[in-house]
Every structure is written in structure tokens, then in C-alpha cells.
Amino acid sequence: MVSLTFYGGVDEIGGNKVLLEDKKARVFFDFGQSFTMGCEFFTGWLSPRAVNGLGDYFEFGLLPKLKGLYAEGQLRFTDVRYVKPRFDAVFLSHAHFDHVNHIQFLDPEIPVYLGEGTKLFLEAMEKTSGFCDYGEHRYGTFRTGDKVKVDGMVVEPVHVDHSIPAAYGFLIHTSEGVIVYTGDLRVHGPRKDLTEEFADKARECEPVAMICEGTRMVDVERRKNYSEGQVERLSGKIVSSTDKIVFVTRYSRDMDRFRSFYNVARNNGRKIVVSPKTAHLLGRLVEDKRLDLPDPLRDKDILVYFKRKKSGGFSEGDYYVWEREFMDKMVTHEFVHKNQSRLVMDLDFYQFAELIDIRPDAGSHFIHSMSEPFSEEDIEDVVMHNWLDHFKMRFHQLHASGHMNRKQITSLIGYIKPKKVFPIHTENQHLFKKLPQTVQTVECGKTYKLK
Numbered sequence: 333m334v335s336l337t338f339y340g341g342v343d344e345i346g347g348n349k350v351l352l353e354d355k356k357a358r359v360f361f362d363f364g365q366s367f368t369m370g371c372e373f374f375t376g377w378l379s380p381r382a383v384n385g386l387g388d389y390f391e392f393g394l395l396p397k398l399k400g401l402y403a404e405g406q407l408r409f410t411d412v413r414y415v416k417p418r419f420d421a422v423f424l425s426h427a428h429f430d431h432v433n434h435i436q437f438l439d440p441e442i443p444v445y446l447g448e449g450t451k452l453f454l455e456a457m458e459k460t461s462g463f464c465d466y467g468e469h470r471y472g473t474f475r476t477g478d479k480v481k482v483d484g485m486v487v488e489p490v491h492v493d494h495s496i497p498a499a500y501g502f503l504i505h506t507s508e509g510v511i512v513y514t515g516d517l518r519v520h521g522p523r524k525d526l527t528e529e530f531a532d533k534a535r536e537c538e539p540v541a542m543i544c545e546g547t548r549m550v551d552v553e554r555r556k557n558y559s560e561g562q563v564e565r566l567s568g569k570i571v572s573s574t575d576k577i578v579f580v581t582r583y584s585r586d587m588d589r590f591r592s593f594y595n596v597a598r599n600n601g602r603k604i605v606v607s608p609k610t611a612h613l614l615g616r617l618v619e620d621k622r623l624d625l626p627d628p629l630r631d632k633d634i635l636v637y638f639k640r641k642k643s644g645g646f647s648e649g650d651y652y653v654w655e656r657e658f659m660d661k662m663v664t665h666e667f668v669h670k671n672q673s674r675l676v677m678d679l680d681f682y683q684f685a686e687l688i689d690i691r692p693d694a695g696s697h698f699i700h701s702m703s704e705p706f707s708e709e710d711i712e713d714v715v716m717h718n719w720l721d722h723f724k725m726r727f728h729q730l731h732a733s734g735h736m737n738r739k740q741i742t743s744l745i746g747y748i749k750p751k752k753v754f755p756i757h758t759e760n761q762h763l764f765k766k767l768p769q770t771v772q773t774v775e776c777g778k779t780y781k782l783k
């Protein structure tokens with residue numbers, strides 16, 4: 333008997349936690365945190381206390397009270413008694429927050445399987461972020477072509493294209509047939525061939541069920557969405573038509589986007605300036621040759637921006653050990669100011685205060701290469717525009733989504749032909765109901781049997 337229970341990613345985008353049970357095997361697919369988790373109770377600096385482990389989360393029902401899943405220390409102040417693991421494995425599709433973040437609570441004895449590239453991402457994030465700790469785990473890494481056996485079940489990871497490298501979908505061979513789990517995926521990115529390969533393999537299996545993401549399953553798409561190629565071409569136009577500096581804000585783990593701006597800079601005889609954090613991440617990802625990313629230590633077109641810290645004199649002691657590795661590539665606000673026409677610079681919204689030191693010339697450019705804000709009252713968006721106006725900078729919105737649109741989801745499902753579809757990672761399950769296939773909409777915590 334095979335069953336599926338959805339503990340996250342239900343009626344919302346992200347926070348996937350899918351439990352698959354097949355006879356004795358109990359396996360989770362993704363264990364992420366939803367973007368809005370607990371937002372009725374927590375906001376800004378009011379957040380769950382780490383010292384209380386899972387206590388503050390259980391108080392508001394933010395994680396399921398399942399026995400044999402969590403680490404002993406996390407349960408100390410809760411009414412859930414610790415018992416030895418009753419789950420066999422957790423598989424992670426990719427390194428986005430909404431798919432991995434809650435592994436920090438898991439019993440370290442439960443194996444966590446993830447792509448080799450995903451492991452590099454997690455390690456880099458733990459190293460460079462003061463508050464990121466995924467906990468201790470027995471990690472096992474995989475690549476496309478591997479088959480991981482778990483208590484009678486076989487999990488076959490297959491690469492897909494998404495807005496982060498090393499993203500996978502899964503073909504799960506159970507006693508009732510194959511269940512396909514898409515993870516997050518797209519077919520308009522630079523590696524759409526990966527998603528196509530996944531779709532082919534999934535179709536060949538004649539799956540009994542497909543757990544399908546539906547981020548962009550919407551009635552009307554209001555936000556502008558380009559392909560990655562269009563983002564690169566349109567950014568190239570901006571850079572080639574100015575002698576001012578061009579700043580870029582993008583998702584820090586989107587390496588396709590990094591590559592686009594890296595290409596744009598080089599094609600225009602400019603260098604790209606990145607943060608030590610991005611340099612560290614690149615330095616780890618070059619270990620995976622297949623990702624084909626430039627080495628920040630060797631590539632002459634990559635410079636690393638060091639902020640003013642304690643001493644103000646940019647001395648080694650001001651920086652973390654992992655940052656010091658890049659001091660040979662260091663540029664400061666003075667250098668950036670003097671070389672504006674020769675640079676494209678990564679600049680996070682949260683690093684905007686650097687603009688006060690850099691003093692960009694009026695008429696400089698700013699490319700917002702992320703999703704457009706959800707509402708017009710988005711406070712960060714208002715603040716961002718205040719800064720841009722203050723420095724007389726020109727704003728551009730250029731972004732390619734990491735997800736398929738409605739038409740593409742519809743045709744993917746039509747191509748794979750599963751017997752049943754379970755929509756997750758979507759706010760619009762009801763739109764899946766309009767598909768010709770059998771669709772089982774899901775409720776959080778409810779178990780669905782497959783026969």
C-alpha cells in the first residue's frame with residue numbers, strides 16, 4: 333500500500349514537505365519552510381526562539397508533530413517524546429529555502445539525500461551566513477543516473493532546469509508503480525534540455541501519479557516574464573548604451589543570472605564586481621565542473637567588493653577568514669567610484685548603504701533582476717525607489733522566472749500522462765481541476781492512498 337501525505341506546500345508557493353509511504357518505507361521529499369510560515373504570529377524581529385527548539389513552532393502548529401522525525405534537542409521543551417527515527421530518508425530537490433530550510437530540525441540519524449551541487453550550496457550558505465545552520469546530517473549525494481534504494485523503494489533523481497543549479501525531479505519506483513515529483517522546474521531557461529530529459533524519462537515510466545508544482549498556475553499573469561536569453565540581451569543593451577556604472581540586484585543563488593551579467597560585463601569590456609559571499613559561493617561551485625562557472629580567484633574579469641569595516645582601513649583583521657581569501661581581488665568604494673564606466677556591480681537591496689560611499693554619477697543604471705513586488709504598498713520597494721531617486725539612478729525591471737507558466741505546466745502534464753495529478757507549491761489548486769487529467773487536490777496533513 334502506497335500513500336502520500338502533504339505537510340507543506342499546500343495552497344501556497346513553497347514549504348514543500350511530502351511524505352511517501354510504501355509498506356515499511358517512509359520517506360520525505362523536500363523539507364522546506366514556507367515563505368509565509370507563522371506570519372500571523374511572527375514578524376520582523378519577533379521570531380521563534382532557537383533556545384525553545386520546536387516548542388514555539390508546535391505552539392502555533394507550524395510543523396507537524398510526528399514521532400521519530402525530529403532531533404532530540406529540538407523536542408526538549410515540547411510535549412512530543414523523543415523516540416528513535418521512524419523515517420528512512422529525506423530527499424531534497426534543490427537548495428532553495430522553501431525546499432530545505434526545515435532539515436535543521438531533523439533527527440541527525442535520518443539520511444538526507446541531495447544533489448552534489450546542492451550540498452555545495454548548503455555548505456557555502458552555512459559558512460557565509462551568520463544565522464544559517466542546517467544541523468548535523470548523514471548526507472548522501474546523487475547525480476542523474478543514480479538510483480537510491482530505500483527499504484524496497486527506488487528513487488531515481490533526474491536533473492531539471494530551475495533558477496538554481498543542481499535542481500532535480502524524482503522518479504520514485506514504488507510497489508504500486510512510479511510516482512513523479514517535479515520539484516521546481518522550467519522550460520524557458522538556458523538548460524531546458526534538462527527538463528525535457530526529465531519529462532521523457534517520466535513519460536516512459538507511465539506513472540501512476542505526478543506531484544506537480546504550480547507556482548505560475550494563475551488566471552492571468554500580470555508580471556512581466558522574460559527568458560534568460562532575453563534578460564541577457566536587454567541588459568546588454570543597457571550596458572552598451574551608457575558610460576555610467578550599472579548596478580544589478582538578483583537572487584544570490586541564481587547562477588544563470590550571474591552568468592548572464594558576467595557575460596554582459598565581458599561583452600562590453602567591463603569587469604563584474606561581486607560580494608565576498610558570491611565569490612565564496614562561486615569558489616565552491618567551481619568544484620562541480622559540470623556547472624561551468626568562472627573561478628573568482630583566477631578570472632580577471634571578476635572583482636570582489638570589500639565594505640568598510642571596523643578599522644576603516646581594509647585590514648585583514650576586519651574580515652572573516654573565508655573573506656580574506658579574496659583580498660587579492662579586493663576593490664573598495666573609491667575604486668568603484670573612479671572606475672564607474674568600466675564596471676557592472678552586484679548590489680543587494682540590503683547593501684544599498686554602500687551607495688553613500690560609492691557616490692554613483694547621476695544617470696547611473698539599476699537593474700532589478702528579481703520578481704516584481706506583489707503589491708504596490710511593498711515597503712521595501714518604496715524604500716528602494718527612494719534610494720534610486722536620491723542618487724538619480726535609472727530603474728530597469730528584467731527578470732526570468734524559475735518556473736513554468738500555466739500553458740507549459742498543462743503541456744508537461746499532458747506529455748507525461750500520469751494517472752493522477754497532485755498539485756502542490758501553488759495558490760491555485762482549483763485551476764488544475766480544469767485539466768483533462770484526474771486531479772486530486774490536497775489538504776495539509778491528509779493522507780491519500782494510491783492503488
Ligand SMILES: [Zn+2]
Binds near residue numbers: 426428494516734
Ligand atoms: Zn525553487
